[in-house]
Amino acid sequence: MAALGAGALLVSVGDATGPVPGLVPWQADVAVGVVACLALLLRRRWPLALAALVVPLGAVSIMASGAILGAVFGLALRRRFTVAAGFAAGYLATAPVYLLLQREPRFSLWTDVVVRGVLATAAVGWGLYARERQVLIRHLGERAARAEAEQAGRIARARRDERDQIAREMHDVLAHRLSMISLHAGALELHPAVSADVHDAAGVIRAGAHEALEELRAVIGVLRHGAGDEPEPPQPGLEEVGDLVADARRCGNEVGFDDRLADAGVPSPPGATGRVAYRVVQEALTNARKHAPGSPVSLVVDGGPGDGLRIEVSNPASASAAAGSVPGSGLGLVGLxxxxxxxxxxxxxxMAAGRFRLEVRLPWLV
Known part of the structure; x- marks a missing residue:
């Protein structure tokens, strides 16, 4: 439609409808131009052949100018610049032939050449711009897909690393408990006051604990590859959260610690719940120190054996968080x-009311 409109405009103001008809009637001019415009439907499949077909028509039809410009644009979009520039120059070369076919042209040769030159240059320039834009969009799309794949890989690695860390921690916790069982069973086995049945049962318990410990080391101990042979230190629980608060205060963050468990006289949950709770508070305070240094932090711990454990940590949003980079939006929270x-x-x-808020609910496991 754009080619037809451009050709019709050039026919109405050009030489084809001058006071004295030329050797090519304007009706034939229009008919040839309309056929050339319809041929633009083939521009994507055969851009070079289309240009070779329609560019020579510029010598007999001003109506075909729209189709010619469309063909030159397609060449600039899909072929080398030199090919498009060559066909544009060919379009300019048809101007003298076209004027020779007009008995009394309205405009001079230079006017026709300048108009055609401006239009051809615009078509080539527009095609080059569209090609570069397509290349840029494709490049940006590939970068976005690559970045998304890399981010997915980092998230998967963070989750895997966290699972490995949990397994190493559980290895040491279970190894310690099995060692204690074996130790107490051995002491019971050697006690002179126990009966023969208790002696035999203690021996079975000690041997079973020792075998379980060896199997545990064989199955999970492989996770220590690259991490050294030293065992993990004793895993802290919720009772050690006060140490984390003290460290955060020494680093410049004022931490308001509302320990509702202690206020209500509820003992801290031992075992898995306590270890996970400690890790939650550790990551939350680290994020607050990293992304909002010097800001006041609110820490609330409450719950009970029936309701589970609830941990809430919040701090004012920093300037980077307000701009879209929320504190804790990295891989630390993924592993957590x-x-x-x-x-x-x-x-x-x-984010809520200008503050970054982290809330965790845990079952009361032991």
Whole structure:
């Protein structure tokens, strides 16, 4: 439609409808131009052949100019610049022939050449711009897809690393407990006051604990590859959260610690819940120190054996968070979410009323 409109405009103001008809009647001019415009439907499949077909028509039809410009644009979009420039020059070369076919042209040769030159240059330039834009869009799309794949890989690695860390921690916790069982069973086995049946039972318990410990080391100990042979230190629980608060205060963050468990006289949950809770508070305070240094932090811990454990940490949003880079939006929370989900809990985080808020709910496991 654009080619037909451009050709019709050139026919109405050009030489084809001059006071004295030329050797090519304007009706034939229009008919040839309309056929050339319809041939643009083949521009994507055969751009070079289309240009070779329609460009010579510029010598007999001004109506075909729209189709010619469309063909030159397609060449600039899909072929080398020199090919498009050559056909554009060919279009300019048809101007003298076209004027020779007019008995009394309205405009001079130079006017026709300048008009055709401007239109051809615009078609080539527009085609080059569209080609570069397509290349840029494709490049940006590939970069976005690559970045998305890399981010997915980093998230998967963070989750895998967190699972490996949990397995190493559980290895040491279970190894310690099995060692204690074996130790007490050995002491009971050697006690002179026990009966023969108790002596035999203690021996079975000691041997079973020792075998379980060896199997545990064989199955999970492979996770220590690259991490050294030293065992993990004793895993802290919720009772050690006060140390984390003290460290955060020494680093410049004023932490308001509302320990509702202690206020209500509820003992801290031991075992898995306590270890996961410690890790949650550690990651939350680290994020606050990293993304909002010097800001006041609110820490609330409450719950009970029937309701589960709830941990809420919030701090004012920093300037980077307001601009879209929320605190804790990296891979630390990805691993933390993996740990919480494996413990049967839920993690939620986000912005609310100008503050970054992290809330975790855990079952009261022992």
């Amino acid at each position: 979410a993996e740990r919480v989900e494996l413990a049967g809990g839920r993690l939620a985080h986000g």
